[in-house]
Amino acid sequence: MSKIVLFLKDNIIDITLILILIYPVIKGFLFKFSSKSLKNDIEEATSYTSFIIGTILGVVITKGIFIRHDQGIYSKIYNIIPENLINMLENKPILVYLLIMPIIIFIVYKGIETIIGFINRVTFYLLLDVVENFLREKSNFTKRIIGLIFQTPKAICYVILATFLLNILSVIGISSRFNNKLESSQVYSFLSSELVNPITNSNFAKNIPNIINNSFKIVIKNNADESSKDNGKTIVYYNGITLEEGLKSNDEIDNFARKLVADSNNTRSKAKVIYNWVGKNIDYDYAKVDKIMNNDFTIKSGAIPTFYSKKGICFDYSCLYAVMCRANGIKTRIITGEGYNGSSWVSHAWNQVYIEEENKWINVDTTFYKGGNYFDSSVFKLDHRNSTIAN
Numbered sequence: 001m002s003k004i005v006l007f008l009k010d011n012i013i014d015i016t017l018i019l020i021l022i023y024p025v026i027k028g029f030l031f032k033f034s035s036k037s038l039k040n041d042i043e044e045a046t047s048y049t050s051f052i053i054g055t056i057l058g059v060v061i062t063k064g065i066f067i068r069h070d071q072g073i074y075s076k077i078y079n080i081i082p083e084n085l086i087n088m089l090e091n092k093p094i095l096v097y098l099l100i101m102p103i104i105i106f107i108v109y110k111g112i113e114t115i116i117g118f119i120n121r122v123t124f125y126l127l128l129d130v131v132e133n134f135l136r137e138k139s140n141f142t143k144r145i146i147g148l149i150f151q152t153p154k155a156i157c158y159v160i161l162a163t164f165l166l167n168i169l170s171v172i173g174i175s176s177r178f179n180n181k182l183e184s185s186q187v188y189s190f191l192s193s194e195l196v197n198p199i200t201n202s203n204f205a206k207n208i209p210n211i212i213n214n215s216f217k218i219v220i221k222n223n224a225d226e227s228s229k230d231n232g233k234t235i236v237y238y239n240g241i242t243l244e245e246g247l248k249s250n251d252e253i254d255n256f257a258r259k260l261v262a263d264s265n266n267t268r269s270k271a272k273v274i275y276n277w278v279g280k281n282i283d284y285d286y287a288k289v290d291k292i293m294n295n296d297f298t299i300k301s302g303a304i305p306t307f308y309s310k311k312g313i314c315f316d317y318s319c320l321y322a323v324m325c326r327a328n329g330i331k332t333r334i335i336t337g338e339g340y341n342g343s344s345w346v347s348h349a350w351n352q353v354y355i356e357e358e359n360k361w362i363n364v365d366t367t368f369y370k371g372g373n374y375f376d377s378s379v380f381k382l383d384h385r386n387s388t389i390a391n
Contacts, residue, residue: 013166013185021159028151032143039125046116048157054109055164061108062101067372067379090378097382163191179345217292217347218336236390238349239315240297243334243391246315249323253307257324267330271353271364272375274324278317279369285311314339314349314367321351321366322391330354334390335363340383350374350384 031037064074065081066089078086089095135143166188169178182188219237238246260277261270288299292313303319306312312320318334325332331354339348350365363384365374374380 011185013181014187017159017162017185017187017191020162021155024151024155024158025148028147028149029144032140032147039128042120042124042128043117045154045157046120047113048154048161050113050116051109052157052160052164053112054105057108057112058101058105062096062104066096066100067382093379093382096379159191163188167192183346237297238336238390239292239301239313240299241301246302246319247323247334247391249303249327253303253323254327257327260324261328267354267356268358270328271325271330271332271355271362274321274328275364275366275369275375278321278324278366281310282306282317282320282366283311284367285309285313285316288313317366318349318351321364325351325353331356333361335387336390337387338385339365339368340385345385348384349390352389 061074065077089100131146135146166182217239219240220235235242257274261273264270264273288311291297291299301312301316301319303316303323306316306320322332322334333352334349335352336347336349338345339350348367350363350367352361353364354361362376363374363380364376365380365384368374368383
């Protein structure tokens, strides 16, 4: 009995989503096919479907206008938004999710609901009457099977809607315990990565769960070597090496970094050039992620191996960016924290750069380069949190 309770407790998200999926199907089988009840179900399903489509389009439109706003119609709309509203959103970017996005979702949702409702009345409702007449002389079992089949789309709508709601709660981050439950849920992770992320984010964002999902590992050990001058000190290993080792450079990298920014005349432009180069030229190393997650640290990490192999994970991106900036006298530090992978918050690493002319530190994430602007972005904190200065 205790094992059953433990199983239910550990898999509560999976079990809930499965129950949401099978409930309408079982109901359809038990209560058999009925044109009248199905019409009511269709109206209900229409509302849910419209909400899901409205949510998808609303998220895409909101992100296109207020987060990326760098192309096509999104750029044009962004440019006509009042400057005071833009400034307010840049100072409090969370309002994009809590205020702007819900309004856009609601408008799109109601428009779609109206259109689908009209289509239902001139098509599906007539079809249901035909099916009911056809089944009038059929057996109860046949009616139950047809009822089950007609309830399946509704079941799918229910479970997708539930996944969207869980995804929204994950963005808000109501608690670390809830986040851990989501991260361990196989059903939610599958639905979120296969349905939610691909249709609400850019093409690059489809890979974000793979890119940062537990790919960054910190191991803390106490140095017990009595012969060491550092005896008793706590040593932090990032993906199998110390941060000091990860930030080692050489003359070739330093000279390349200086030559790269030779035409830039201020700190911001130099930092941006290096950001662009690292983001464009370093590919994400998925094989390395698998090894690190299995505690295999034989693969090399840090700035030097990343520069030559042209691949790495977030820790490697951050190390390479840091040493290339420092080669140009730019103050740069590595930040460890959490990044949002589209489903939950997971371990991540990025950089902060000190812009001397502006007397301020800015956030930079070269790992996310292909996903949008992550150089001093006003919405950087929407998918980065719990930052700690590592070096």
